[in-house]
Amino acid sequence: MPHPEIGIIMGSDSDLPTMQAAIQVCEDFQVAHEVAIVSAHRTPLRMVEYAQQAHSRGLKVIIAGAGGAAHLPGMVAALSPLPVIGVPVRSSHLSGLDSLYSIVQMPRGIPVATVAIGNAQNAGLLAIQILASHRPELLQQVEHYRRRLGQEVLDKQHRLDDIGYRRYRAEQFSSE
Incomplete structure (x- = not known):
């Protein structure tokens, strides 16, 4: 396997179910990545x-998931010259708002890109897009992915037109 370009880190193994979506994106785009538990507090x-050491090991982007106090993304951003994408992990007490606020309240000069609470998939996609800005073959994959997303919406619209909204809703949302 080639050297990892994306580091996916989390403060606790309990964050892994959330961070799995970023891992899956890396796998889908066939981008080498590493996964580690790196607690800012423990x-x-x-x-x-x-x-x-991340940049000297060949990493290009770090995705850092953290719940609760969520210091991991900001501290890693303060210590590394690499772009850091923070993923606020949903917590049991404040539903992830505490994590979100912690990650987005970085002081001037220490940026952390941040995605929605629990949205590690978008963090993975953003990391891929960062790499794609210098890799034409990866950029083509991102463009293909976007076209596929658009086609899925158009396919849904065609189905909705064909069967009407009542039947469409019944078929799509019958488990509600």
């Missing part, structure tokens, strides 16, 4: 080492 020295 293993701070490991976090510092990971962040400071």
Whole structure:
């Protein structure tokens, strides 16, 4: 396997179900990646080492998922010259708002791109797009993916036109 270009890190193994979507995007686009548990609070020295050495190990982008206090994305961004994408992980107490606020409230000079609460898929896609800005073959894959998304919407509209909204709703949303 080639050297990883995307690092997918999380503060706890309980974040893995959320972060799985970013992993899947990397696999779908066949981009080498690594997955690690790097806690800002329980293993701070490991976090510092990971962040400071990521670029020298060949990583190009870091996706950092964190719940609760959600310090991991911001601390990694403060320690690494690489782009960092923060994924707020839904928490049981504040539904992920605490994580979101923590990640988006970075001071000037230390940016962290942030996606919606629990939306690691978009974090994965953003990481792919960052890489695609310098890799024409990956850019073509992103364009194909976008066309496919658009076609899915058009296919749904055609189905809706064919069978009407009542039947469409009954078929699509019968489990509600």
